[in-house]
Amino acid sequence: MAQLAAVVGVGQTKYKTKRGDVSIAGLVREAAQNALNDAQLTWDDIDAVILGKAPDMFEGVIMPELYLTDALGCNGKPMLRVHTAGSVGGSTAIVAASYVQSGVFKRILTVSFEKQSESNAMWALSNPQPFSPHLNAGAGGYFAPIIREYMRRSNAPYDAGIKVAVKDRLHGAKNPLAHLQLPEITMKEVEDSPMLWEPLRFLEACPSSDGACAMVIANEDLAEQSPGKPAWIRGAAMRSEPTMYAGREQVNPQAGRDCAKDVYKQAGIDNPRKDLDCAEVYVPFSWYEPMWLENLGFAEDGKGWELTMSGATSLLEGGDIPWNCSGGVLSSNPIGASGMIRFAEAAQQVRGEAGDHQVDGAKTALGHAYGGGAQFYSMWVVSSEKH
Amino acid sequence: MSSSAEILSQAFTLGYTYTRSTGPIVGQFLTALRDRKMVGIKGSDGKVLMPPVEFDPVSAQALSDFVDVADCGVVQTWSWVSEPRKAHPSDKPFAWALIKLDGADTPMLHWVDADDAAQMSTGMRVKARWAEKTQGLISDINGFVPEATALSEDYQANEAEEPITGIDSPSYLTYNFTAGGATARYLAELKKGKLVGQRCPSCENVYIPPRGSCAACGVATTDEVELTNKATVESFTIVYIPIPNNPIKPPYVIANLVLDGANISFLHLLSECKNEDVRIGMRVEAVWKPEEEWGYAMENIQYFKPIDEPDVPVEEIGKLKKGGR
Numbered sequence: 001m002a003q004l005a006a007v008v009g010v011g012q013t014k015y016k017t018k019r020g021d022v023s024i025a026g027l028v029r030e031a032a033q034n035a036l037n038d039a040q041l042t043w044d045d046i047d048a049v050i051l052g053k054a055p056d057m058f059e060g061v062i063m064p065e066l067y068l069t070d071a072l073g074c075n076g077k078p079m080l081r082v083h084t085a086g087s088v089g090g091s092t093a094i095v096a097a098s099y100v101q102s103g104v105f106k107r108i109l110t111v112s113f114e115k116q117s118e119s120n121a122m123w124a125l126s127n128p129q130p131f132s133p134h135l136n137a138g139a140g141g142y143f144a145p146i147i148r149e150y151m152r153r154s155n156a157p158y159d160a161g162i163k164v165a166v167k168d169r170l171h172g173a174k175n176p177l178a179h180l181q182l183p184e185i186t187m188k189e190v191e192d193s194p195m196l197w198e199p200l201r202f203l204e205a206c207p208s209s210d211g212a213c214a215m216v217i218a219n220e221d222l223a224e225q226s227p228g229k230p231a232w233i234r235g236a237a238m239r240s241e242p243t244m245y246a247g248r249e250q251v252n253p254q255a256g257r258d259c260a261k262d263v264y265k266q267a268g269i270d271n272p273r274k275d276l277d278c279a280e281v282y283v284p285f286s287w288y289e290p291m292w293l294e295n296l297g298f299a300e301d302g303k304g305w306e307l308t309m310s311g312a313t314s315l316l317e318g319g320d321i322p323w324n325c326s327g328g329v330l331s332s333n334p335i336g337a338s339g340m341i342r343f344a345e346a347a348q349q350v351r352g353e354a355g356d357h358q359v360d361g362a363k364t365a366l367g368h369a370y371g372g373g374a375q376f377y378s379m380w381v382v383s384s385e386k387h
Numbered sequence: 388m389s390s391s392a393e394i395l396s397q398a399f400t401l402g403y404t405y406t407r408s409t410g411p412i413v414g415q416f417l418t419a420l421r422d423r424k425m426v427g428i429k430g431s432d433g434k435v436l437m438p439p440v441e442f443d444p445v446s447a448q449a450l451s452d453f454v455d456v457a458d459c460g461v462v463q464t465w466s467w468v469s470e471p472r473k474a475h476p477s478d479k480p481f482a483w484a485l486i487k488l489d490g491a492d493t494p495m496l497h498w499v500d501a502d503d504a505a506q507m508s509t510g511m512r513v514k515a516r517w518a519e520k521t522q523g524l525i526s527d528i529n530g531f532v533p534e535a536t537a538l539s540e541d542y543q544a545n546e547a548e549e550p551i552t553g554i555d556s557p558s559y560l561t562y563n564f565t566a567g568g569a570t571a572r573y574l575a576e577l578k579k580g581k582l583v584g585q586r587c588p589s590c591e592n593v594y595i596p597p598r599g600s601c602a603a604c605g606v607a608t609t610d611e612v613e614l615t616n617k618a619t620v621e622s623f624t625i626v627y628i629p630i631p632n633n634p635i636k637p638p639y640v641i642a643n644l645v646l647d648g649a650n651i652s653f654l655h656l657l658s659e660c661k662n663e664d665v666r667i668g669m670r671v672e673a674v675w676k677p678e679e680e681w682g683y684a685m686e687n688i689q690y691f692k693p694i695d696e697p698d699v700p701v702e703e704i705g706k707l708k709k710g711g712r
Contacts, residue, residue, distance in 0.1 A: 071442045
């Protein structure tokens with residue numbers, strides 16, 4: 001039987017287009033120090049460090065975890081790096097949690113980051129290779145046809161994506177750390193923004209951000225002694241599937257459905273919409289909210305957009321299941337950290353530490369990340385209650 | 388299996404000039420170099436670390452106490468490079484060396500311009516040879532030389548005042564990219580103007596381009612299946628932004644196309660139609676380049692164009708003619 005583990009400290013940087021004032025080391029340090037401060041701990045209290053980030057090509061530092069050992073206080077301690085593309089922030093938190101749940105370590109610092117301003121994600125994700133036609137135009141170009149197919153089969157109104165784009169930015173305006181601060185954004189403004197990969201518009205896509213996120217995860221004894229409120233990890237799951245195989249369901253991938261089923265079972269969740277108080281879900285392109293509402297069992301197949309359009313996922317409209325109260329990936333996207341931000345924001349909600357974007361009385365929350373060609377999934381459920 | 392599979396290999400350079408933020412500590416070190424000065428940083432144990440680091444490697448404390456260090460010191464160890472490579476700082480033989488500058492407690496890696504290996508020794512004294520023009524880079528030190536060497540000090544004074552906060556960091560790696568067996572066979576057929584996929588022996592689905600295995604079943608695909616020029620649009624996007632290093636002018640249609648007899652889509656351009664007329668289920672056909680331009684590339688097909696055939700019902704796209712039979 002695995003032991004209990006909890007998040008006892010969360011630290012983030014402010015997310016912005018370019019953090020020209022810090023090195024990569026300075027960036028991860030800022031988040032890590034904030035997490036230690038939040039947990040009222042020092043470097044000596046940490047047993048091991050688990051680091052995550054997306055492809056090394058984003059910054060051109062190969063195996064950056066080695067260079068970051070000084071900044072993260074790894075002297076004499078185990079450290080390792082996790083890499084599962086865009087879902088890495090979530091997987092990194094799960095790897096850290098599993099070391100505590102297994103009893104190998106008592107208290108772990110886990111950190112993830114991306115400093116996208118050092119290069120250009122569009123280049124790093126779409127560089128040409130010999131013997132393959134060069135037709136990729138960034139992640140949006142990959143996901144747009146999948147979104148089109150969702151729109152076709154669900155008969156969703158054309159503006160469901162626009163609604164998500166507005167909702168998440170209005171949430172983000174309540175989060176001082178969010179990169180995009182667009183408190184006045186309107187449906188019309190999103191609709192009038194330039195088309196990038198039809199049906200996806202500029203304002204329906206995530207920004208490119210610099211930033212880092214960190215958490216301290218402790219075992220039951222240490223979490224109970226922690227001065228702040230712990231977020232108990234009630235379930236954690238990862239799944240993956242190949243990008244390309246005949247008959248692959250790309251709109252509603254099997255790996256995502258299986259991962260959700262697993263994490264809900266661990267956490268005793270029968271009806272996610274009812275049993276969860278809020279969710280932080282990886283939505284880098286607006287339409288992925290209705291798509292993931294279905295994939296994660298919050299709505300029946302083909303009905304995710306109805307929840308979105310009804311305001312059920314909006315904190316400001318008083319929805320019953322607010323999604324991405326922090327502003328989500330659509331408001332801040334330091335790719336390698338984006339998954340961990342979802343996990344950390346879920347923890348902040350159940351700790352009652354989410355500030356102006358707090359869901360009143362939130363007890364149980366989902367953190368979710370996906371990556372690659374929507375093929376790597378990581379999810380956890382955290383709660384203010386142990387059982 | 389085709390016997391014509393030759394090994395296809397191509398040089399491939401992956402690279403980018405990164406714009407690296409130095410942060411305040413490395414930035415100050417580089418700013419000092421631009422003024423032909425050396426600065427180290429005091430560690431939490433009082434030792435002077437050179438070059439300066441942001442965080443103490445022992446205690447993890449953030450460091451900020453800069454200390455001036457001399458531009459001369461002692462070689463602690465060294466390695467002779469008798470055949471310099473293109474990326475090396477010198478085009479004649481030289482030594483990499485760990486040099487402990489006077490006033491520092493840790494050695495710094497740099498290079499020593501010596502006549503030959505016999506001139507090098509552990510314990511030898513060396514001094515920095517500053518570049519004629521400095522920029523705020525580690526190469527502002529144009530190597531170290533034996534201390535007795537006479538240097539002309541005809542330097543161009545640095546006039547820049549803004550502190551260094553970022554540097555360009557070019558990083559280019561050249562690989563020899565070799566196509567796998569399945570890809571090589573597929574491309575060899577493509578060079579002859581044929582579209583040849585491979586069938587999974589287990590689920591019988593046909594893959595094109597073939598990858599040599601079926602990811603669903605985890606088995607090798609070896610049976611080859613020649614497919615037609617006709618395909619169905621499974622989905623598509625109209626792209627309004629240019630692809631980096633690709634001459635295609637936006638807006639253009641990139642479609643996920645399933646060839647007749649295949650069970651998986653690939654991406655290709657769709658043309659000879661209005662973008663707004665493209666739809667899921669639409670029938671299209673390959674437009675090949677002139678034969679003399681054919682190579683080992685999918686670009687032999689310039690694009691796909693619509694044909695006058697009824698749309699395929701969505702539920703049948705990619706699922707008809709299972710196994711290509």
